[in-house]
Amino acid sequence: MTYLAVIDRGYRGTLEAQFFDALYGVLAFRGQLGTIDLVLRGTAVTAAVTAESAPPRLKLAGLPEITAPDPRASVATLVEEGVAVYVDRHGLTALGLDEDRLLPGVRCVDSTRLALSWDTYQHVWFL
């Protein structure tokens, strides 16, 4: 059974929901569901762009440094595990990002055109 997972938004609650972001969901669910292809759109495209610095850490007085989610690491793991990861070209352009900054193995597509292939999937999920 094949699924297409679409993630339209990144940065969903670093502090509150750090234990389970949508990318963890793809990693966790694929073992149960079978083949999942992934499309990143909107601000979620940044998860597939090479970082210019180490992942940010949240420093608040009275607390140990809080580790923020590392979505790039999740995308890299998905690629390593054979998941097809696509990034929407319009999303990249809108944020002023170049295709040559994408993580290895991530493919840039026009996700509007990709919609023409939806009928090849048994499920299309918006996470």
Next chain:
Amino acid sequence: MAATVARRHWDLLIVLTAPPHVNDALTTALRLAQAVLDQGRTVRIWACGYNTMLTQESLGDRKPAHLLDPRVVAPSAAAVIRGMIDASEKRLAWIVCTACSAERGAGRHIPEVRLRSDARLAATVAAADRTVYIGGA
């Protein structure tokens, strides 16, 4: 002549209604508050909507930080807010909206925060030099 009650004045009030799990408004609000505290100033946060869930005692001190690696732990939201309040030497205060808390069934809150009726919003705004309202409830 009636006696008057001197009310404390604050440098900044942040009213946060954006839910904590949809975007990073909560993280931004806490970083903003920390920056204000780092300048030696005072700040109050009014937590509305689903932010009233953050300070429940039932959350405990720690939570899982990574679904796929249960060895990694993080402070709970309640512990984060308690830690910031404790470290601020009374320069940070956290207000929980009573109506939003009751509507969501939020249980007992940590003792470091205060519950306040939304009917007191205008008075709370008046008690601050500036108010930043982060909407999105």
